[in-house]
């Protein structure tokens with residue numbers, strides 16, 4: 602191990618101690634030695650919170666989207682009568698809105714799996730922040746006459762749409778209005794909404810953190826099959842499909858567990874370890 606790695610570990614230990622203070626405030630694990638503090642989400646959430654690389658993956662994705670807009674507009678030259686207006690379709694969570702602060706709340710509360718009640722509270726409180734470069738990208742698209750549509754699956758009851766549009770507007774994203782936002786409460790199948798947009802607009806890019814944001818055919822519950830299906834479309838990625846990172850949740854979790862939001866049980870923890878060891882088909 603390099604000195605740098607050792608120093609990093611020491612720095613990490615300080616962070617863990619800070620975490621234990623936070624937990625003790627909630628009456629949990631007050632004097633737990635660092636070795637006893639275990640949360641299977643710690644490393645994933647630490648990366649979300651601290652990695653400059655993650656921010657730059659978002660910047661990279663939005664730069665690609667911006668280049669794509671420029672290239673299509675150059676190709677079109679003068680706008681021709683009869684052309685459909687241009688559009689991009691964005692997923693919301695972990696695409697243009699970051700769920701970082703939700704995951705921090707979750708880990709600070711000592712939870713080790715997705716928690717619906719905590720998520721809904723966070724949505725309603727306008728917890729989401731913008732991902733790196735998202736606001737600039739949507740404003741750039743708007744400046745070039747390219748409409749941004751948002752298609753998301755969320756369910757916070759009858760006011761889901763209002764909360765969702767409010768989250769987008771709160772951080773300053775362009776096109777944060779009902780005409781450009783679809784929040785699906787009953788299904789994660791985005792294709793009908795995406796096809797409706799494509800009837801009136803030329804969709805030049807899809808942005809998302811989940812394969813399901815690009816094609817419904819990727820919606821399968823097999824780790825290996827998802828890889829095969831995505832691999833068949835490899836040429837689309839970084840072009841028409843612009844993918845952002847999400848190491849805490851999504852259908853990749855569903856492929857491991859059979860459901861995207863498994864409850865925290867001993868079997869869940871055991872299966873996560875199996876997945877880490879690449880023992881889940």
Ligand SMILES: [Mg+2]
Pocket residue numbers: 692693694695696809810811
């Ligand atoms: Mg998402």
